[in-house]
Amino acid sequence: MIISKTEFLYRAQTDQETLQLWISEEWIAPQGPDTEPEFSEADLARAGLIRNLQQDLGVNTEGVGVILNLLDQIHSLRWALSSRLRAGETESESGT
């Protein structure tokens, strides 16, 4: 379900200015037009991660960008690897 900007700010416990920074850094990529951005639960969880990185782990702004970029690559790799493994299973099943 779509989360509005107001609800997102409330649930992510953040403010307009910070969110604007996150969007311009492309850490969070809402859908919809700029005037009325639409957020998802995934965006909200991502905001939670950004907060953990900055507040709990003391990562600075540059560091957050690097971590998110690598993390997105890891998730893509995990997806590719699991697809590869599933395809391998199907092959060996049909082979016997």
Add this chain to the structure above:
Amino acid sequence: MFGDMSLRDPYEVLGVARTATPEDIRSAYRKLAKKLHPDLNPGDSKAEDRFKEVTGAYEILSDAEKRRRFDAGEIDASGTERPQQHYYKEYAGAAGPRYQNTSGFADLAEEDDFLAELLRRREQQARRAPGADRLYQLQVDFLDAVTGATRRITLPDGNSLDVTIPPGIQDGQTLRLRGKGAPSRGDGPPGDALVEITIRPHKFFTRDGDDILIELPVTIAEAILGGKVKVPTPSGAVMLTVPKGSTTGSTLRLKGKGVARRDGSHGDELVKLKVMTPAQPDAELESFLSNWTPNYDPRRDMQP
């Protein structure tokens, strides 16, 4: 969990001495959290359990008051977990192409047909993904909700949406208008518009499921002697016979004058009578009543 023997001492969990300064504690926590944060260990569920333990320990030791109470034995290490956070890794697979970054194995895909095909399909899937659903709210008048109506919503972008309200719609019900949501970012179909209906209250009708309720004021004469009175219903006024000897609270049923049901039948209208004395002093009534002795006690159920 109370009395859980596996609860470990928070100092032990963070690996700090009981005399550690707040700075020591913070730096020990950060070191462990960097290693154990579930989103930095997407495939390791053991890390998630340990991370919970570490944040629980930090929750106590980072708060001077909680730490003092723990040291004094007033509280134990339980109940200190943070409210459940949804980690990004739970959504990463489903987050779609927005956060996908396949540049990490683009070189491998060039040499592997399987990977190349996987990426091609993923792109195609992203292109064909439907647009998002959009949520709207619409207030409708009580009678429109009973009899059905068509209403127009003006959208933020200046377009409008015609919504057909079926007869008998309930407060809080959501109508789904297929294809009226956000357009797809690629070549997919648009999402749906979800219109949540709220019903404005009516001046004298209320609703109980399929039945319409109304409180109908009647004169003393109409209640005592009976007679025909005009009653409003959602489909227009009808004449109702008030039986002789009615009183406040007597309920009469008008069959089929209620809310339309899905099968085409209707609920009823329930008319609850309310006996009204004249609002202004009435000399004729006063002189008549002064010669009348009631032979009933309306307060007989209230005897202590």
